[in-house]
Each structure stands twice: as C-alpha cells, then as structure tokens.
Amino acid sequence: MGDSIPKTMRAIAVHEAGGPEVLRLEHRPVPALKPGWSLVHVRARGLNHSEVFTRQGLSPSVRFPRILGIECVGEVAATTDAARLPEGQKVVSIMGEMGRAFDGSYADYALLPNQQLYPIESDLPWEVLAAIPETYYTAYGSLLNLHLEAGQTVLVRGATSGVGMAFAKLARSMAPGLRLVGATRSEARADLLLKGGYDDTALDLDGKLQVEGRPCQRVLELVGPATLKDTCSHVSEGGIVCSTGQLVGVWYMEDFDPIVDLPPNGFLTSFYSGNVDEGKLAGLIEYVEQRGVDMRPTRVFSLDRMADAHRFLESSEGFGKIVVTE
Known part of the structure; x- marks a missing residue:
C-alpha cells in the first residue's frame, strides 16, 4: 500500500x-x-x-x-x-x-x-x-430496453424512487415529446413528481393502479413482482414493460400466466445494475456531461x-x- x-x-x-x-x-x-x-x-x-x-x-x-x-x-x-x-x-x-x-x-x-x-x-x-452507479445506470439501461419514441405514454411505477426520478430526467433528454406519468402510493408526493419532470401522476393503492384501461405504451416497473401483473393490465397492445426494481421486497411472481397476463402482443424485459457494461457506463457519463443532465x-x-x-x-x-x- x-x-x-x-x-x-x-x-x-x-x-x-x-x-x-x-x-x-x-x-x-x-x-x-x-x-x-x-x-x-x-x-x-x-x-x-x-x-x-x-x-x-x-x-x-x-x-x-x-x-x-x-x-x-x-x-x-x-x-x-x-x-x-x-x-x-x-x-x-x-x-x-x-x-x-x-x-x-x-x-x-x-x-x-x-x-x-x-x-x-x-x-x-x-x-x-x-x-450514477446504481441509480442513473439502472435508469439508463432500462430506458434503452424500453425503446422509447416521441408521443408515447410512459408510466413509471415507483416514480418517487431515485431510479424513477433519474429515469424522468434521462427520458426527457433522450426522447422529447413523451408523456411521462409517475405512479406513487402517496397523493402528497404528486407535486414532487410534477416538479421532477413528470407530466401527470397516478395513484397506486394497495397494489392497484388507479387508471382506466390500457393507456400506456411503455412501463418502467420499479415496485417489482408485487405489482407486475397489475401493471401489465394497463399496457396497450404491442407495449413493453421493463421490470427493474423490487422496492417492496417481493422477489418472485405468483399466479402469473404470461399468455393471459402480458399485454396483447406485448413484451416483458428487465434490467438491473449488476448487468454492467464498461462501455455503456462510460457512454452514460459522457452523455450526461454533454447534455448537462442535472444529476x-x-x-x-x-x-x-x-x-x-x-x-x-x-x-x-x-x-x-x-x-x-x-
């Protein structure tokens, strides 16, 4: 030494x-x-x-x-x-x-x-x-897996978490024109989400998202297996769900039938920070410095x-x- x-x-x-x-x-x-x-x-x-x-x-x-x-x-x-x-x-x-x-x-x-x-x-x-390491890198990898496009409605479940807020900042800079909806279990936090870059908020009560139908083309699932089945029920045909977080400490799915429960003709992907790519990490740092992303x-x-x-x-x-x- x-x-x-x-x-x-x-x-x-x-x-x-x-x-x-x-x-x-x-x-x-x-x-x-x-x-x-x-x-x-x-x-x-x-x-x-x-x-x-x-x-x-x-x-x-x-x-x-x-x-x-x-x-x-x-x-x-x-x-x-x-x-x-x-x-x-x-x-x-x-x-x-x-x-x-x-x-x-x-x-x-x-x-x-x-x-x-x-x-x-x-x-x-x-x-x-x-x-960067755990939060922005996780948000970045998830964002790439969701293949975002302008005009899409993108829901983040667990939006008040560090990854949820990082995702909003990166998504705004990478794909302008998105409609970002942040889901939270606390109505009192809605203003914080709006100030943090979200266009709208949705309540998540007792594991049930308080929205009607299937309005979302993309979802970042940060709560995890506890709410993934309910999340999929609100994703439109051909949509993508990225399961990334496990915020409530539930690690595994029960009573989930992929044929029935996934969105019609949709996709389920995942990302986690243990999937580290040195080039992707360097690219993220370069990106946020060049774009001036507030981290x-x-x-x-x-x-x-x-x-x-x-x-x-x-x-x-x-x-x-x-x-x-x-």
Whole structure:
C-alpha cells in the first residue's frame, strides 16, 4: 500500500438486524491487498432500498457483522492491476455481492475485486458521480430496453424512487415529446413528481393502479413482482414493460400466466445494475456531461450520519437519490 494510506479507517458496521440504530460507526484496520483485488478510497456512495432490506435482516445470504454498501465512487489507493487500475484512477463499483458476501462501501476504504471496478474519466463532483452507479445506470439501461419514441405514454411505477426520478430526467433528454406519468402510493408526493419532470401522476393503492384501461405504451416497473401483473393490465397492445426494481421486497411472481397476463402482443424485459457494461457506463457519463443532465442528489449526508441517512430514506420525506460522502 502507498505511504499515504492510514492504518485504520472509519466504517459503519452492522452486527445484528434492526433499525437505523444498528448502523454503528467503528474504527477498523484498512483492508490489506490480496490477489485480484484493489483498495479503493471511497469518496461517496449512493443509498439503496436493498441496503435497508439487508440491514433489517431480509437478505437471507447475508451474515453479520457486515459493512453494507452496494455501490461507490472513489480513487484507487492500492492496486494489484497497475495497467488497468493504476493508483489515483477514478473508479465506479456496482453490485457483484459488494456489501453482501463481502464488506462494501460504508467505509473510508473498500477492498473490491478488480473485475468489479470500472475506470472512469469525469470532473463531476463526487456527490454527483455517486448518483450514477446504481441509480442513473439502472435508469439508463432500462430506458434503452424500453425503446422509447416521441408521443408515447410512459408510466413509471415507483416514480418517487431515485431510479424513477433519474429515469424522468434521462427520458426527457433522450426522447422529447413523451408523456411521462409517475405512479406513487402517496397523493402528497404528486407535486414532487410534477416538479421532477413528470407530466401527470397516478395513484397506486394497495397494489392497484388507479387508471382506466390500457393507456400506456411503455412501463418502467420499479415496485417489482408485487405489482407486475397489475401493471401489465394497463399496457396497450404491442407495449413493453421493463421490470427493474423490487422496492417492496417481493422477489418472485405468483399466479402469473404470461399468455393471459402480458399485454396483447406485448413484451416483458428487465434490467438491473449488476448487468454492467464498461462501455455503456462510460457512454452514460459522457452523455450526461454533454447534455448537462442535472444529476444532483436530493440529499447529501456525511459518513458519520449514516443512520440519519437511512432514516430519511425510509421516511415519508425520502425522495429521489440520497448520497453519503466522506
């Protein structure tokens, strides 16, 4: 390791399942290098609902104690691949069992597999870059799979999430002339969706979308298997549904007959942030810089306020993308 790397670091460790109070600030040794892995100085990380589920003990494969965090942006502090990942290189890391099978980004430093580190070139601030890995990349991949065209009505179910708000910004810049409808379980959040780029809103009550008929040509499904069948019932002939999120913690479908329940002559696709393509990631960063897409997070917290950040994410005020910096 380089001489500038400290021997200890701050880390937010979870020792048992529970509420935000189990996110404890500790001082731990900085991880030592091992073959095929490199050490990243974490500059910022986005928060995700899946991390809340893990903290609550709802991820069966995760064993505590664990440092959570499934994404980060930062710089290579020590490397085992100097050609691709030289010291000082800016990198993004997403998923790959980070924060689940091994310790993740809720720390000053994270030891990560080289194949899970993606070099980037960008002058965007760290808190803005931190919105890209899990949130904007997921929205971007989903958007490409939906094959958007001007004049379509596009519904986003789970629109107040970070991915939902990112999708609205990207869709506006890529396919002008769309009619974007954001679905939310809270009528009080309708104004936030309209201010965030949506043309209209729809209520999602008890897993039922409060719209008549099949008005949607495209749908981004972020709530997941819990509402996918109902979503398909509102998609017009030949439409496309992209199932991307699992916001309510339901992972599998029950009582779903594809022949009957998919839209007539329609299509079901999917995307998730673990489907990482280095070229696509670089293209997204270049695109948002050239187009000036506003990717600023809704709220920014410091690492020592991780419990507060989780409380905000779970609260009725939690909206858009939340980022935790150093």
